Amino acid sequence: MDATRAPGAAACAVAASRPPPGSARTRPIRSSARRWGWTKFSTTELVAFIVGYAAALARLHATARPEDAGTLPRWQGPNRADIDSFLGLPVALQVPVAPGVSDELDGLVHRLDQAPGHALLHGDPCPGNDLHTATGIRFIDFEQASLGSGLMELAYLRIGFPTCWCVTSAAEPLLERAEQAYRTAWRTATGAETRDGLADACAGWLLRGDALVERAHRESDDRLARIPQRDWTWGTATARQRLVHRLAVVSKLTADHTSLSGVSRLTSDMRHRMLTRWPALRPVPTKRP
Numbered sequence: 001m002d003a004t005r006a007p008g009a010a011a012c013a014v015a016a017s018r019p020p021p022g023s024a025r026t027r028p029i030r031s032s033a034r035r036w037g038w039t040k041f042s043t044t045e046l047v048a049f050i051v052g053y054a055a056a057l058a059r060l061h062a063t064a065r066p067e068d069a070g071t072l073p074r075w076q077g078p079n080r081a082d083i084d085s086f087l088g089l090p091v092a093l094q095v096p097v098a099p100g101v102s103d104e105l106d107g108l109v110h111r112l113d114q115a116p117g118h119a120l121l122h123g124d125p126c127p128g129n130d131l132h133t134a135t136g137i138r139f140i141d142f143e144q145a146s147l148g149s150g151l152m153e154l155a156y157l158r159i160g161f162p163t164c165w166c167v168t169s170a171a172e173p174l175l176e177r178a179e180q181a182y183r184t185a186w187r188t189a190t191g192a193e194t195r196d197g198l199a200d201a202c203a204g205w206l207l208r209g210d211a212l213v214e215r216a217h218r219e220s221d222d223r224l225a226r227i228p229q230r231d232w233t234w235g236t237a238t239a240r241q242r243l244v245h246r247l248a249v250v251s252k253l254t255a256d257h258t259s260l261s262g263v264s265r266l267t268s269d270m271r272h273r274m275l276t277r278w279p280a281l282r283p284v285p286t287k288r289p
Contacts, residue, residue: 049132050170051181052137054154054179056136056138058181058182058183060120060139061121062119068147073146074148075152077109078112078207078208082208083207085224089270090266090270093228093274095266098262100262104259104261104263105207112152118147121147124141127164129141151197151198152201157175157178158202159245162205162208165214165236167242182194203260206250209222209223213239241282244281247267250264251268254267
């Protein structure tokens with residue numbers, strides 16, 4: 001559905017995605033609107049759009065208020081079944097799982113479940129669901145909208161757009177620039193600072209094996225259990241490519257987190273084993289198709 005017809009707080013999405021008065025805008029684009037992901041962009045345009053996307057996402061998240069509680073469902077994260085599925089993969093790959101990792105993942109799931117926030121989450125903020133116009137970025141298609149912590153969608157930039165057909169891996173300086181744009185836009189809109197928790201958010205997406213397939217095929221089978229036997233392509237990358245990328249992201253982000261130190265080592269070992277077992281695996285794309 002279009003954001004202008006979305007229920008509750010989602011009705012504010014189009015207005016929220018416009019840059020605030022007086023803010024810098026990307027240079028005008030030749031068409032009135034383009035869906036990022038369906039049209040090729042130059043490197044300069046791509047950088048501007050990723051940063052602009054992050055800022056627009058923050059403005060979207062900021063449209064909801066505490067009094068909007070109950071107008072949309074709460075965001076649902078991974079659960080114990082996801083942990084069990086994830087921990088079955090290193091066993092299948094013959095990667096040792098250190099004592100305490102299961103408890104760390106239980107703690108992660110609990111933190112995600114209790115994560116504070118009432119941000120308006122798009123639910124599927126993929127390229128193709130954001131229109132880039134001369135007056136700013138506008139989000140559409142809010143069928144999966146919910147309320148929760150905005151970090152769950154800010155994590156898309158690092159973890160590689162987990163619910164989307166076109167996964168990418170942006171350079172670290174660009175990620176930092178985009179995340180700072182998000183924090184700045186959030187502060188401008190709400191007067192508050194963003195909370196810590198990006199590492200938890202990315203780790204949560206790693207646990208979601210159903211995020212290795214398109215939405216129509218989710219919630220049916222244990223996708224992680226299939227990884228050792230077969231690979232499959234969805235959009236711009238294969239399931240193994242996506243998983244290797246996510247393992248690398250989580251291993252790096254959790255390296256200095258004592259609550260996830262075992263997870264950091266495990267994800268590093270799993271990534272190494274996958275690249276050793278399937279040496280032809282290539283990194284996920286760095287640019288939009």
